[in-house]
Amino acid sequence: MTKPLDPVLLDVPDELVGPRIVLRAWREEDAGALWLAVEASRAHLAPWMPWVRDHDSAEFSRAYTRRMRAKWALREDLPMGIWTRAGHQLIGATGLHRFDWTVPAMDIGYWLTPDATGHGYASEAVRLVTAMAFDHLRAERVTITCSTANTRSAAVPLRCGYLHEATLRSERRDHEGRLRDTLLYAMTRRDYLARVAAPSTAGR
Ligand SMILES: CC(C)(COP(=O)(O)OP(=O)(O)OC[C@H]1O[C@@H](n2cnc3c(N)ncnc32)[C@H](O)[C@@H]1OP(=O)(O)O)[C@@H](O)C(=O)NCCC(=O)NCCS
Known part of the structure; x- marks a missing residue:
């Protein structure tokens, strides 16, 4: 049996740049933008993301960004904000979660503010995070789960x-x-x- 991977030793990029978006590990100075994005998205997140109920104050956003920075350093959770390259606006969040480093296997999550849906940003984010999992985190398996009722979310992994x-x-x-x-x-x-090896099958 080989020795299990110590994830703290992995070099993880804290910024991923795509054609239209940048994904970045949370910093404390992002807390204000995060709070505004959550407030703008509350109704549309509520049916699918139960955590939104607990995210109930600007102070929570501040604590969250600090806590996630610590978790990032320990590779316990790798959550990132989704920012537009043009305009540098926070339009949602994504990341890698629920690691099983013995495989390694991990899970991707994502959400967008309502105004940012319908442009392919979530699919672009999932492609970037998928590449990070396989290229930097030695993933053997990456999963995405969603409710059967969440048809918009289900379209994202299929597109990717x-x-x-x-x-x-x-x-x-x-x-x-x-x-x-x-x-x-x-x-x-x-x-x-x-x-x-065959990027032409990668779809939009
Ligand atoms: C799930 C969620 C992120 C999906 O957002 P989305 O905008 O539908 O997904 P994408 O960003 O990949 O965009 C795809 C849409 O943009 C369109 N699009 C436009 N330009 C595009 C491009 N360049 N590339 C890909 N799609 C593009 C696609 O046709 C598609 O539209 P359609 O659904 O009308 O066919 C969003 O609905 C959301 O935040 N929901 C609430 C939170 C949630 O459910 N999270 C997941 C929990 S499991």
Whole structure:
């Protein structure tokens, strides 16, 4: 059995630059922009992201950015803001979460402010984070999950070349306490390398 990877030793870029967006590890000075983005998105996040209820003050945003900086350093959680390259506006968040370093396997999450939807920014963010997982974090498997009812979210992994592996029945409760089914999408290192070798299949 090989020795498990110590994730603290991994060199992780804290900024990823795409054609239209920049993903950046949270800094304390982002707290004001984060609070405004959460406030602008509260109603549209509530059905899918239960954490938004607890994110209830500018002070929470400040504590969050500090806490996430610490988690980033320990590779316990790698959350990032999504900023536009033109205009440098915070339009959402993404990141890698729920690590199993023995594989290594990890999960991607994402959300956008309502004004930023419909432009492909979430798909661009997922492509950048996917490349970070395989190129820098030695991922063997990256997953994305969402409710079967969240059709906009489900379109993102499909657009980025993830495979629908399973539908997990009664996997969790929704924001109103009803049981919900969860779609599980995954990309393995082999899938990723095949896509890198044949970028024309990568889609929009
Ligand atoms: C999930 C969520 C991020 C998806 O946002 P989205 O804007 O639909 O996804 P993308 O940013 O990838 O954009 C895709 C849309 O932009 C369009 N588009 C325009 N230009 C594009 C481009 N250059 N590239 C790709 N898509 C483009 C696509 O056609 C698509 O529109 P359509 O849905 O009308 O077909 C967003 O709905 C959201 O924040 N929801 C609430 C939080 C949430 O559910 N998070 C996920 C929890 S699992």
